Amino acid sequence: MKLTENEVLEIISFFEKSHFGAMQLEVGGVLLDLRKSRLSEATKTTHSFEYGAAAQDASVGSSQVQLSTLNAPALGVLRLAPISDGPTLVEVGSEITKGDIVALIDVLGTMSPVVAEKSGRISALLCEEYSLVEYHQELFELETVDQ
Amino acid sequence: MMKLSRVLVANRGEIAVRIIRACQSLGVETVAVVSTADRETMAAQLADRTLCIGPASATESYLKIDTLVAAALGSGCDAIHPGYGFRAESPELADKTRENGLVFVGPQGETMRRMANKLQAREEAKELGIPLLPGSQLMTVGPEAHKVAESIGWPLLIKAAAGGGGKGMKLVFSPDQLEGALSAAGAEALAAFGDGSLYLERFVPKAHHVEVQILGDSHGDVVHLGERDCSVQRRYQKLIEEAPATVLSPELQSSLRQAALVIARNLNYESAGTVEFLVDPEAQKFYFLEVNARIQVEHPVTEMVTGIDLVQAQLRVASGEPLWFRQEDVVMSGHAVEVRINAEDPSDNFRPSPGRITQWEAPRGEGIRLDSHCFEGYVVPPFYDSMIGKLIVSGPNRHEALKKLQTALDAFEVSGITTTMPFLNSLISHPEFQSGDISTSWLENLLRAEAED
Numbered sequence: 001m002k003l004t005e006n007e008v009l010e011i012i013s014f015f016e017k018s019h020f021g022a023m024q025l026e027v028g029g030v031l032l033d034l035r036k037s038r039l040s041e042a043t044k045t046t047h048s049f050e051y052g053a054a055a056q057d058a059s060v061g062s063s064q065v066q067l068s069t070l071n072a073p074a075l076g077v078l079r080l081a082p083i084s085d086g087p088t089l090v091e092v093g094s095e096i097t098k099g100d101i102v103a104l105i106d107v108l109g110t111m112s113p114v115v116a117e118k119s120g121r122i123s124a125l126l127c128e129e130y131s132l133v134e135y136h137q138e139l140f141e142l143e144t145v146d147q
Numbered sequence: 148m149m150k151l152s153r154v155l156v157a158n159r160g161e162i163a164v165r166i167i168r169a170c171q172s173l174g175v176e177t178v179a180v181v182s183t184a185d186r187e188t189m190a191a192q193l194a195d196r197t198l199c200i201g202p203a204s205a206t207e208s209y210l211k212i213d214t215l216v217a218a219a220l221g222s223g224c225d226a227i228h229p230g231y232g233f234r235a236e237s238p239e240l241a242d243k244t245r246e247n248g249l250v251f252v253g254p255q256g257e258t259m260r261r262m263a264n265k266l267q268a269r270e271e272a273k274e275l276g277i278p279l280l281p282g283s284q285l286m287t288v289g290p291e292a293h294k295v296a297e298s299i300g301w302p303l304l305i306k307a308a309a310g311g312g313g314k315g316m317k318l319v320f321s322p323d324q325l326e327g328a329l330s331a332a333g334a335e336a337l338a339a340f341g342d343g344s345l346y347l348e349r350f351v352p353k354a355h356h357v358e359v360q361i362l363g364d365s366h367g368d369v370v371h372l373g374e375r376d377c378s379v380q381r382r383y384q385k386l387i388e389e390a391p392a393t394v395l396s397p398e399l400q401s402s403l404r405q406a407a408l409v410i411a412r413n414l415n416y417e418s419a420g421t422v423e424f425l426v427d428p429e430a431q432k433f434y435f436l437e438v439n440a441r442i443q444v445e446h447p448v449t450e451m452v453t454g455i456d457l458v459q460a461q462l463r464v465a466s467g468e469p470l471w472f473r474q475e476d477v478v479m480s481g482h483a484v485e486v487r488i489n490a491e492d493p494s495d496n497f498r499p500s501p502g503r504i505t506q507w508e509a510p511r512g513e514g515i516r517l518d519s520h521c522f523e524g525y526v527v528p529p530f531y532d533s534m535i536g537k538l539i540v541s542g543p544n545r546h547e548a549l550k551k552l553q554t555a556l557d558a559f560e561v562s563g564i565t566t567t568m569p570f571l572n573s574l575i576s577h578p579e580f581q582s583g584d585i586s587t588s589w590l591e592n593l594l595r596a597e598a599e600d
Contacts, residue, residue, distance in 0.1 A: 075180075075200045076217050108213045108220075108247070132221030134199040135208075136183065 003027050065145055067123065069138040074112045076105035078139060080129045088129075090140075094122045103139060120144035150466040151175050151226045151250060155219035156190065157240075158230030159209060161536055162442075163190035164520045166228045169458035178222045180215065182208035184528045189520040196222060203530045209233045212240045216247055226250035226465060228458075232532070235441040236263065236311075252465040253418045254363075254440045261414065262438040266308045266346055272435040275413055277406050280425065280434040282348040288329045295347060296325055302350040305329060307336035307343075313383025314339040318350060351427050351434075353586045356380065357392045358423040358439075359407035360449045362457070363416040364464040370474045371404045371411075372453050375445055378587050379574065381497070386567075386590065387574065388445035389484040390452045393545055393583055394428045403433050410438060419446070419461050425587075444487065444537070447518055451483035451541040482548040483541040486556070486571045488519075489533040493570040501529040505563035510555040514541040514548075527564055535566065545583070549575055 003011075015023050015034045025032040072078070080088040080103050090102045096116045103114040124141035127133050153176040156166045167177045167190060179194035184203035191197040198218050201208030208214075210233055219227050227244045229235040229252070238256035245251055253259075262268045266285060273279055283295045285308065296303060296319075305328055307315030315336030317328040329345060337343035355378045363369035376392035377385040395403065407422035421443050423436040446457045455477070464470065491497045507523040519536025521527070527535060540555055542548035556572045577593075579585055 075198060075214050075221075077221055107217045108243075110213060132198070132218070135201045136199060 003032075065143050068118075068120075068142050068144060069126070070102060070114060070116060070140040070142055072105055072133045072135060072137045072139055073114060074105050074107055075135045076107040076112065076133065078127050078129055078131055078133045079104040079106050079111070080125075082111075090122050092122055092125055096120060096122060096142075105133065114139060116142075118142070118144055150468075151462060153178060153195075153222070153224045154226045154228050154252070154462070155180065155215070155222065155224040156194065156230070157209070157215045157219075157227050158233055158235070159185050159188065159190065159520075159531065160534065161518050161520045162230040162232075162444075163188075164193060165518055166230060166458055167193045169456060169462060172456070173459055173462055175462065178218070178224055180209070180218050182530075184530055187525075189522060189525075198222060203528065205233065205531065212237065212243055215240065216243050216249070219244070219249055220247060224249065226252055226462075228252040228462070229441070231441050231444055236439070238263070250465050252461050253442075254420060255415075255417060258414050258416060259440045262440050264308055265306060265310055265437055266344075268437055269346075269435070271413065272410060275409050277410060277435045278433060280349045280351070283346050286329065286345045286347055288326055288333075292325060292329060292347075293322060296322065299347055299349050302352070304348045304350045305332040305345055306348055307332065307340060308346055309336060309340035309342040309344065311340075315343075315345065316383055351425055352588060353427065353429060354378075355392065355394045355426040355428060355585075356385075356423065356436075356587050357395065357403065357426045357433070358421045358443075359404055360446070360457070361407055361411040361416060361420050361422060362455075362460055362464070362470070363411055363418065363420075364470045365417050365467055366469045367415060368470045369408060369411045369416055370470060370472070370477060371407050372449050372455060372457075372477055373479050374400070374403060375448055377445060378585055379580070379590050380587055381590050381594070385445060385487065386571065387484065387486050387580075388448055389482065389545070389548075390448040391479060391482070392426070393482075394426060396431060399426070399431055399433065406433070406435065410435070414438070418442075418464060419457050444534075445485055447516060447537060447539045448483040448485045451514075451516065451539060452479045452481055453477055481541050481543050482545045483539060484545075484548050484552050484575075485537050485539040486552065486575070487534055487567075488536045488538060488571065489567045490527045490535050490564045491533050491567050492565040493567055497567075499529065499533045500565035501527040501533070502564045503527075504535075504561060506560055508558075508560040510538075510558040512551075512555070514551060515555050516540070535561075535564075549581065 023034045097119045098116055100116045101113040102116050104111040120142045122140050123143045126138045154170050155178045156163050170177045177194040179190045179197045180200045181191050182201055182203050200214050234240040236259050238259040241251045241256040281299045286292055302320045305317040315332045317332045319325055319328045332345055333343040357374050357376050359374045360372040374392045375388050375390045377388040379387040410422050419442045421439040425434045425436055450457055490500045492500050503526045509517045516539040521535045540548055540551045542551050553575055556568050
């Protein structure tokens with residue numbers, strides 16, 4: 001059994017309305033790890049990567065920080081800078097805007113752009129530069145703030 | 148001495164598993180590439196490393212040449228094995244692999260280019276004195292086509308110059324069908340190969356499809372490993388293959404094998420390949436059809452009668468090893484038969500039947516071999532071809548082999564999906580098949596007759 005995107009959103013919504021502070025649920029290899037933080041009221045959702053950006057849209061209340069990932073559009077070598085040893089397109093802490101090119105995937109010299117699907121702040125680099133990345137591999141962790 | 152250390156398996160399904168097992172036997176590591184639909188496959192489980200190369204659609208994954216080469220380079224492979232289908236006969240993949248300093252487990256790109264154009268292949272065979280069916284040069288619709296067709300005689304076959312797998316092939320019985328068939332075949336060929344050029348060839352109604360297995364090294368040495376009879380075909384797709392071809396007299400067998408070697412030597416053929424012929428048993432004549440520059444689906448029957456592992460041999464010659472045996476060392480014994488088992492429903496016009504396999508109990512025994520990537524719980528995806536495995540048996544003679552195959556098919560328990568096994572068993576039991584008195588039209592005629600009943 002696998003959860004659909006809508007089911008994930010529904011679970012998050014139930015959790016949000018509940019009086020529980022944290023919840024873990026594993027269904028068909030998908031782990032939902034939900035927490036309500038008293039300080040930031042952030043709800044963190046992590047999930048197996050088959051879901052890709054499924055939880056990105058899961059919003060809980062207002063002004064909450066969410067974590068999602070930016071994934072590789074193709075198999076190839078991860079390049080953070082358009083020119084070797086040049087400045088990188090982004091680094092941890094960079095604020096990015098939806099549509100920005102944040103990295104490149106080098107497939108025998110042909111570059112596929114990694115395009116930000118939403119605006120936010122890069123909170124972690126999940127792969128090494130110049131390493132081989134798979135199709136849909138998670139490259140960056142992205143913090144987004146929903147109003 | 149095996150010089151390869153890590154091979155990228157650029158394919159899926161049973162042949163990916165077959166290549167991984169051959170590598171394991173030689174102590175070579177493997178990297179499997181998979182689409183998102185194939186993450187849970189047997190190849191992914193068996194390989195030392197698995198890389199996801201793209202979404203389910205083959206054009207976005209298994210067919211992407213640059214991605215395959217990048218995956219090999221990035222994962223430290225020193226070779227790519229393309230299997231069959233997908234990019235196996237792509238000179239671009241062969242060339243790009245080699246340009247990037249990797250070994251391509253297959254023939255030279257140049258060989259593929261020469262044989263990919265069936266008209267050029269015919270021309271080369273003709274120059275070597277190999278018999279050809281009466282046929283035409285490039286054909287277009289028009290009055291000229293009728294003139295040429297009359298000179299060849301009816302019925303005739305329209306074939307695609309870039310052809311393969313029966314696409315663009317049309318059987319024409321009379322002049323009034325010619326123009327319509329030419330247009331249809333041209334459109335089909337254009338859609339399939341990006342090249343709509345056609346040629347005509349005489350159709351031999353009672354012919355057998357017989358092909359010779361060849362194996363060449365990179366030092367100019369080439370041997371044949373006998374022949375296979377693959378006459379049971381539906382829509383030009385082989386369903387049952389056997390070795391040796393019992394339809395050949397010893398003289399015809401010898402000439403056929405020699406013709407295959409002449410063609411292979413002329414190509415400086417490297418790796419495993421197949422030279423296909425049409426055999427007219429009544430006239431005791433044979434005609435060159437084409438060269439398949441790859442390992443073929445039906446290679447196991449040759450392995451069963453020669454004891455030579457063809458995929459291991461491919462890897463060894465690709466690494467630069469000279470052939471380790473001579474022609475006279477190739478000893479063939481017994482008879483082997485293979486059936487291709489598909490997830491299809493023969494009672495519903497062979498409609499594909501993908502889905503979860505809830506039961507998979509394969510027959511075992513001496514001389515029974517199953518080449519498959521399936522297991523209980525595996526989901527046959529709807530995105531690729533419907534072959535779920537090949538059952539191969541060998542026995543001291545054809546009669547014994549067929550008997551064993553029937554028993555093995557009866558014992559094979561598969562649930563959850565519809566398979567062609569009962570249909571295959573009915574074909575094997577058919578008196579005409581049992582007697583060997585069949586032709587390449589046999590199955591189509593049988594199905595047509597059944598449909599009319």
